[in-house]
Every structure is written in structure tokens, then in C-alpha cells.
Amino acid sequence: MSTAVVLLTRDLRLDDNPALAAACAAADRVVPLYVLDPTLAGLSPNRTRFLHQSLADLRDRLRKLGGDLVVREGDPVAETIRTARDTGATTITLAADVSGYARRRERRLAHECDRHRIALERHAGLTVVEPGTLRPGGGKDCYQVFTPYYRSWSAARWRPVVAAPDRLTLPDGVTPGDLPALPAGESPHACEGGETAARRRLTAWLTHDIEGYDDAHNDLPGDVTSRLSPYLRWGCLSPLSLAETARSRDAEAFVRQLCWRDFYYQVARVHPRLSTEALRPAADRDWRYDTDALEHWQDGLTGVPIVDAGMRQLRDEGWMHNRARLITAAFLTKHLGIDWRSGVAWFFRWLLDGDVPNNSGNWQWTAGTGNDTRPYRRFNPIRQALRFDPEGVYVRRYVPELKGIAGAAVHQPWRLPEPERRGLDYPEPLESHRDEAVWLRD
Incomplete structure (x- = not known):
């Protein structure tokens, strides 16, 4: 009986999974394998929790088909080859990926497959x-x-979209392995994985x-x-x-x-170094390195309500509305003049959807160092707020200190009468940006 191993990485589903479908079509027995890679552990507690929820859900779905999710921990190449040899698999399938780390992993796996005379198939799917x-x-x-x-x-x-398998059989004697204990995420209202x-x-x-x-x-x-x-x-x-x-x-x-x-x-x-190397080197200007301003931005305490609302949503949910991502990223790079790489790292820590292509690509677009035909564009945060949150509902949802301010006035609390400003437990805009002209000159 023929056996195939499916190395799952970022294709944690049954529906339209070409690597899984190909293995099921070609082999009598299929080993769906996920390797917990220590190199990738700890990058984001939010994503780790989401991943482990997704693995638990995938195991449940595979068991309903008669199979199971085999879980191992260690170097993904070594563990995949070991699993293939232990089960007598002649083929390994996986979804091709684009990040520098993923492509190095694929090259190493291809080398080991050649050495052990195991066929390696790369499939679409991401x-x-x-x-x-x-x-x-x-x-x-x-x-x-x-x-x-x-x-x-x-x-x-x-x-074509490929159907989910309706049956899956593991080789005899395979120990599925335990799922890791569900870790705590950092965002209390993060969505559930799977x-x-x-x-x-x-x-x-x-x-x-x-x-x-x-x-x-x-x-x-x-x-x-x-x-x-x-x-x-x-x-x-x-x-x-x-x-x-x-x-x-x-x-x-x-x-x-x-x-x-x-x-x-x-x-x-x-451009696999998208997270660290500018696509437009000439636009990668002399950035400011202001630790205090960066921390205020990270904590949602810049004194600009629409920016602070976005940054607090990020921490609360592990996600941020796309318009808020543009506003907060532009504020960091174009108004505070802080290096976009600091923003990439902070978003990557918190975002459930954080990955190299989209997180880094969008940051470079906003900073003017990437794929933008208008690299010097600016986003005026107040105009953006008045256009996309005209009554201040979004701001008050995430910045409770401003709940008492009605309507659009919440976007510019520094314009309130002095007695009302003194009663707010909310910071003034960062020192270098208190001049209202900063928000109106774009």
C-alpha cells in the first residue's frame, strides 16, 4: 500500500487544500503532519494561540474522516523525513510559500528528499x-x-477548486502525538482560530x-x-x-x-527581505529614533484620538481595521518620522494575520519605500477621522477617556474649552505635533 506525507504549514484546512488532495488521490494511506518549529515559536503570543486553536480544530475534522493530525516538534525538515521513513512514505507534498524562511525550508527539504529518494511535490494553495x-x-x-x-x-x-477528502486513512502504528497546551494570547478579544x-x-x-x-x-x-x-x-x-x-x-x-x-x-x-530592506532605497531616508514617541504610539497615547483608537484595537483584538492601519502607519512614518521597520515589528507581534508579504508590503507602501506610485503621499489623521468616523463612534469604542465628548469634537480634544480639557484623563498631542497646522497642512 502506498503512503504519502502532507507537510502542513499555512494550509490548515480540508477544503481546497491541493497538497492534501493530491496526497489522498495518489496514496492509499496519508499522514497529515504539522511540525511545531522552535525557530518560529514565541514571535507572537496571539498568533501562537490562534495556531494551536487551528491545529485542534483540524485534528477534530480529520478524525471525522477516519484519519488524524500527526504532530511533531523540532526541525521541520528532519521531522518530516523521519515521519516519511517511519511510515514508508514515498511522497511528501506541501504548499509552496514565498517568505525567505519558507523557501529555505523547502530547499532543505528538497535536498533531503533527494538524499532519501523520496518524491517532493509542491502545490498551490496560499x-x-x-x-x-x-x-x-x-x-x-x-x-x-x-x-x-x-x-x-x-x-x-x-x-479549479479541489474538494475536501471524504475519507482518510493513517498508516498502522502511527502515534499522532499530543497537541500543545493552549497558550494564553495577549489580546483578550482575539478571534478563535480554525x-x-x-x-x-x-x-x-x-x-x-x-x-x-x-x-x-x-x-x-x-x-x-x-x-x-x-x-x-x-x-x-x-x-x-x-x-x-x-x-x-x-x-x-x-x-x-x-x-x-x-x-x-x-x-x-x-524580495524575501521585505521586512527589513526598502524596495526604494532612495526613499529610506534618515529616520528619527525617538523611543519615547514610539512607545506613546505603541501604547495608544499619542494624543491623536483616531491613531490611539487604532493602536488600542490592535492590542485588544489582535486585529485592526484596514483604514486604521493606514492612518496609524502613516502617523508613525510620515508625521513622527520614525522608521517603518519599528512599525513592522510591532504589528507583527500583535496581528493574528501578521505575515511577511502583507504586513511588510503595506508598511513599505505607507512609508513610501515600497510599491507606491506616490511615495510622498501623506494621510492627515484628522481629515481621515472626520471622513471615516464622522461622529467619533470608533474612537469612543476604543478610547473610553473620551466617551463624554459628543460627535466629531472627539477627534480634536485640544480644541475644547480650557475647563473641559483640564477634566480629561487623556494626553495632549506629542510635543512635536501640538501645532494644529500639522494636521491641516497636507
Whole structure:
């Protein structure tokens, strides 16, 4: 009887999992394997908790099919080869990834597979269109500008969605291994991980919010965004299935957001040091290194309510509304003049959806060092607040010190009469930005 090992990394689902489907189609017995990699441990308590919830859910779903999730801890290459040899597997399948670490892992695994005469198959699954499939003219390796990529991406033929397996058999004698104890996350209101939770969230969004997404996805208090990004980051949802569903509902604005995700994956494939090296070195200017200002920004105590609301949502939920991400990132880089890499690191610690392509790509876009045709653009936080949170509902949700201020006045508490300002337990804007002209000059 033939045996295959499926090395799961960021494809923690049954539905439309090409690596899993290929193994089930070709082998009589299949070993779904996840290796807890010490190198990646401790980067984010929030993501660690989400990952472990996702693994527990995946194990439950696999057991209902007659199989199990095999869990090991250690070097992922060594543990995968060991599992293949112990089970007599002749094939290992996995989803191809783009980060520098993932690609080094794949190269090492390919070398060991050659050495042990085991076939290695790389499959799609992390994006709608595989990174590297679409290339601009002129011999360039990736698109540098989104709009041409979007046109090419929209016209491309997408691969077929593959069905979840209906049965799965483990080899005899395989010990599944214990799941680690569920760790504590840092964000008290972080969403739950796993394919089951992802599909529950997707169903709710499709029922109530998808129709109004185009008009309202930037509305901060309304919060009609899908909140599916953590599930996409860990592969609890298939981005292709999601794109097909959104396209069938004429939600092209949402499909475009999935294209942005693919865009940064194809950039990261060519620029794996996206988190540390500017794509536009000339724009990587002399940044300020102001520890006090950085800490105020991290703690949501800048004195600019819309910025502080976003930063506090990040800590509370391990997630932040996309419009708030733009506002807070622009404030750090364009108003405080602090290095975008400090922002990348802070977001990466807290975000459930934090990954190299999207977190780092979006930070570079905002800082003007990345894929932006207008690298010197600025986001005026007050104008952004008045446009996307006109009555201050979002600010008051996350900055309770300002709950007593009605309407749009909450966005500029420094303009309140002196007696009212003295009664607020809320900081003045950072020293270098108290001049109101800072907010109005853009």
C-alpha cells in the first residue's frame, strides 16, 4: 500500500487544500503532519494561540474522516523525513510559500528528499494565483505597480477548486502525538482560530455584510469588513474559494482586496527581505529614533484620538481595521518620522494575520519605500477621522477617556474649552505635533 506525507504549514484546512488532495488521490494511506518549529515559536503570543486553536480544530475534522493530525516538534525538515521513513512514505507534498524562511525550508527539504529518494511535490494553495505565474514585460520578475497586476490577475485562468477528502486513512502504528497546551494570547478579544470558526465567520459575513462592502468597507464604526484575514493567513480558508464566492456575488471590491494580497505575495517571492530592506532605497531616508514617541504610539497615547483608537484595537483584538492601519502607519512614518521597520515589528507581534508579504508590503507602501506610485503621499489623521468616523463612534469604542465628548469634537480634544480639557484623563498631542497646522497642512 502506498503512503504519502502532507507537510502542513499555512494550509490548515480540508477544503481546497491541493497538497492534501493530491496526497489522498495518489496514496492509499496519508499522514497529515504539522511540525511545531522552535525557530518560529514565541514571535507572537496571539498568533501562537490562534495556531494551536487551528491545529485542534483540524485534528477534530480529520478524525471525522477516519484519519488524524500527526504532530511533531523540532526541525521541520528532519521531522518530516523521519515521519516519511517511519511510515514508508514515498511522497511528501506541501504548499509552496514565498517568505525567505519558507523557501529555505523547502530547499532543505528538497535536498533531503533527494538524499532519501523520496518524491517532493509542491502545490498551490496560499494565494488565488500562484506567485511568479504572472510577470510583466521587459524581463522583470514581478509587478511593481498594483493596477497592471490587477488587470493581468483578473484576466488569468484560476485553477479549479479541489474538494475536501471524504475519507482518510493513517498508516498502522502511527502515534499522532499530543497537541500543545493552549497558550494564553495577549489580546483578550482575539478571534478563535480554525477552519470551523472561519466558515462560521464567512457565513455570517456573506449573510449580512458582503452586499454593502464596496460602499462601507472603509467605514470605521460600521466595521463591515470580513475580518477573514487571520483565517487566510493560516490557510483556515482557501483564498481561491473565497475569491470565487465573492466574484459570484458581484463583490468585485472585495475580490480586489484579495488581489492586493496576491500582489504582495508575488513581490515577497522576489524580495524575501521585505521586512527589513526598502524596495526604494532612495526613499529610506534618515529616520528619527525617538523611543519615547514610539512607545506613546505603541501604547495608544499619542494624543491623536483616531491613531490611539487604532493602536488600542490592535492590542485588544489582535486585529485592526484596514483604514486604521493606514492612518496609524502613516502617523508613525510620515508625521513622527520614525522608521517603518519599528512599525513592522510591532504589528507583527500583535496581528493574528501578521505575515511577511502583507504586513511588510503595506508598511513599505505607507512609508513610501515600497510599491507606491506616490511615495510622498501623506494621510492627515484628522481629515481621515472626520471622513471615516464622522461622529467619533470608533474612537469612543476604543478610547473610553473620551466617551463624554459628543460627535466629531472627539477627534480634536485640544480644541475644547480650557475647563473641559483640564477634566480629561487623556494626553495632549506629542510635543512635536501640538501645532494644529500639522494636521491641516497636507
